[in-house]
Every structure is written in C-alpha cells, then in structure tokens.
Amino acid sequence: MASQGLLTPDLPLELQRDVQRKLGRCLLRLQQxxxxxxxxxxHGDIAGPPAGLQAVQDVQVACAQKKTLGALVGMLTERHLTSVEVDDSAEEPQGDSGMWFRFxxxxxxxxxxxxDTKAALKELVELRNxxxxxxxxxxxxWEHQGCIDADAYLDASFETIDGHYLTLRGWAQGMEEARALMASFMNTATFxxxxxxxxxxxxSVDWLASGAVRCLREAEARFATExxxxxxxxxxxIRAQHPDQHPQRYGCGSWRQVIHESRQFEIRRTMNKEQGRGEVWYRSRQEEASMQGKRSS
Incomplete structure (x- = not known):
C-alpha cells in the first residue's frame, strides 16, 4: 500500500481533487x-408574557448556537415532531394573572x-461524525481504488444530506408562514x-387582564376612603382619563355590571343622608389586593 500523502503514479490528480470537492460539498450542506x-x-417554541418574549427568544438563540448537531436533532424530535396533539395548558404558569403567549x-x-424520521435523523448525525x-x-x-470508493460514498452521502436539508427547509418555511400569520394578527385591532x-x-373577557378592571383599580388607588x-x-x-374604556366594550350595560361580572371587587351600598340618595362603593377583594401587592413589589 502506498503511504498516505504520496500519490501513486497511476492516480490522476483530478480524481483526488474530485473527492476533496465532494467532501467539501457534503460538509457545506451539513453546515447549512x-x-x-x-x-x-x-424560534419554533417560544412562550412567556408579551413584554418578555424578545428576551426569551434571545436566550434561546444564544443557547442553540452552542448545541451540537446531535443535541439539536434531539430537540427537534422531542419538541417539534409529534404523533399526538400536545396539551400546552399544563405548561402555563399557575396563579399568574398576566397575559401569557406561546408559539x-x-x-x-x-x-x-x-x-422512521427519528431513525433517519440519528443516521444523519452518525454520517456527519x-x-x-x-x-x-x-x-x-492516495490510492486509485480508495478515490473511486470515496467518490461513490460521497455522492450517496450528499444525496442523503441534501434530502434532509430539503425536508428541514420545508418545515422551516412552514414555521415562518405561521409566524408571519401570527405577526399579521398581532397588528390587528382584535389582537x-x-x-x-x-x-x-x-x-369572552379575561377580567384580570382587562382594561376595565385596570382602570377601576387605578381609580381606587386615587380616591379610596378608608x-x-x-x-x-x-x-x-375613568370617562375623563380613559374615554375608550366603557362597560359596553365588555358586553356590560353599566360599571356595576362590570364589577359584578369581573368578580374582582366587593361592593356595598350606603345612604347619603345629606343628599338623600344612595351611593355605591367598591373595593378590591382582599385576596386580589394581596396578589396585586405581591406582583408590584
């Protein structure tokens, strides 16, 4: 056997260069x-409060950059390739009154x-290694037959790698279309x-996240007496400071109905003897006020 590094006389230089070129082609496609x-x-699984989504995404991007191909394939198969419908509700934060989004x-x-897909991806990682x-x-x-064998192996390898790349690109395009639809929705009045x-x-109304309840609490902080x-x-x-906030926006006929439907407040009625008319007073339920204090501290 000829020693490696020295071409045998009958080995065309072009044959070895073809092997080198095809090896490079495989490695470049693997990097792609x-x-x-x-x-x-x-980007395929992001969850959190609206204000924190960008920070979550930045962390995940930085984390992905450090992963090996094997680790990335494991994340792909565990998170994104499924044969059953996944229920996300168990993963949402419990007892949190804020808005929570997940893509x-x-x-x-x-x-x-x-x-079959898991097995094929495992073989891809092994091929890369x-x-x-x-x-x-x-x-x-550095031998003629070695170049012939390597050339055939690299042709087959590129076909395998390219097939995986095209499949992944199709999935990524589907994800980007879904993200674009979500972004379009986020620019609507409905969102x-x-x-x-x-x-x-x-x-339906998430009263804890509603502007109506938020305004009532803000007024409470300003005007509460005992x-x-x-x-x-x-x-x-509220009418002066937040004219866009009114009961009808939430399907209610009055602010008293907002208080009743939201179940966030206690209410009482008193008689103003000087003016000879009844008055309605409200306050945040004590457990809700306690939670609000914890969230703001």
Whole structure:
C-alpha cells in the first residue's frame, strides 16, 4: 500500500481533487442544515408574557448556537415532531394573572413516520461524525481504488444530506408562514383588544387582564376612603382619563355590571343622608389586593 500523502503514479490528480470537492460539498450542506436547524429550534417554541418574549427568544438563540448537531436533532424530535396533539395548558404558569403567549411549531406525523424520521435523523448525525472524524481512516484517497470508493460514498452521502436539508427547509418555511400569520394578527385591532383589554376574539373577557378592571383599580388607588371608593367618583374619572374604556366594550350595560361580572371587587351600598340618595362603593377583594401587592413589589 502506498503511504498516505504520496500519490501513486497511476492516480490522476483530478480524481483526488474530485473527492476533496465532494467532501467539501457534503460538509457545506451539513453546515447549512445545522444553521437552519438552530433557527428552527430557537424560534419554533417560544412562550412567556408579551413584554418578555424578545428576551426569551434571545436566550434561546444564544443557547442553540452552542448545541451540537446531535443535541439539536434531539430537540427537534422531542419538541417539534409529534404523533399526538400536545396539551400546552399544563405548561402555563399557575396563579399568574398576566397575559401569557406561546408559539409552538410542530410537524404532525403518524407513529410509524415518527419512528422512521427519528431513525433517519440519528443516521444523519452518525454520517456527519463519519465525514468529519473518520473519513480518511475509512478511505485511502492516495490510492486509485480508495478515490473511486470515496467518490461513490460521497455522492450517496450528499444525496442523503441534501434530502434532509430539503425536508428541514420545508418545515422551516412552514414555521415562518405561521409566524408571519401570527405577526399579521398581532397588528390587528382584535389582537390589541386581547392584549390591552383582555377581550378574546369570541367576545369572552379575561377580567384580570382587562382594561376595565385596570382602570377601576387605578381609580381606587386615587380616591379610596378608608379602603372604599365611590363608584360615581371612579367612573367620572375613568370617562375623563380613559374615554375608550366603557362597560359596553365588555358586553356590560353599566360599571356595576362590570364589577359584578369581573368578580374582582366587593361592593356595598350606603345612604347619603345629606343628599338623600344612595351611593355605591367598591373595593378590591382582599385576596386580589394581596396578589396585586405581591406582583408590584
């Protein structure tokens, strides 16, 4: 056997160069695959409060950059390739009154497809390791037959790698389309109602996140007397300071109905003897006031 590093006389230099070129082509496509995979796992599952989503994404991007191909493939198969519908409700924060968003991209596969895909991805990682770490141990490209064998192996390897890349690119394009649709929705009045006022597209109200409750609490902080706030005083101030906040926006006929439907406040009625009329007062329920204090501290 000729020693490595010295070409045998009958070995065309072009043959060895073809092997080198095809090895480079495989490694470049693997790097393209890895870059795309990092983007998918970093952006394909993001959750948190609206104000914190960018920070969450930045952390995930930085984390993905440090992962090996094997680790990235593991994240892909565990998080994004599924044969069952995943219930996200158990992963949402418990007892948190703030708005919580989650974007998760998943590829639906039947059980057989899922197993086949996992096996194929495992083989891709092994192929990558073979090309990077063991190629020259396997093929003596300083001999004619070694170059012939390596050339055929690299052709087959590129076909495998490219197939995985095209599949992943299709998944990534699907994710980007979903993200674009979400971004489009976030620019609508419907989303603003959901984010700012707690009003879902179906008309249901998340009262804890609603602008109406937020305004009532703000008025309470300004005008409370011995812990109670006169409702007329609060609503007069709300109409002046937040004219866009009114009961009808939340499907209610009055602020008293808002207080009743939200279940965030206690209410009492008193008689103003000097003016000879009844008055309605409200205050935050004590457990809610305690929670509000903890969140603001």
């Amino acid at each position: 695959y890895e870059i795309l995979l990092k983007a998918l796992v970093a 998760r991209f998943q590829v639906g596969l039947d059980a057989s497809q899922q197993q 073979e090309l990077v770490h063991h190629f020259l141990q396997r093929f003596n490209i 603003e109602d959901l984010l700012v006022n707690g009003i879902a597209p179906d008309g 812990g109670w706030t006169q409702l007329n005083t609060a609503t007069t101030w």
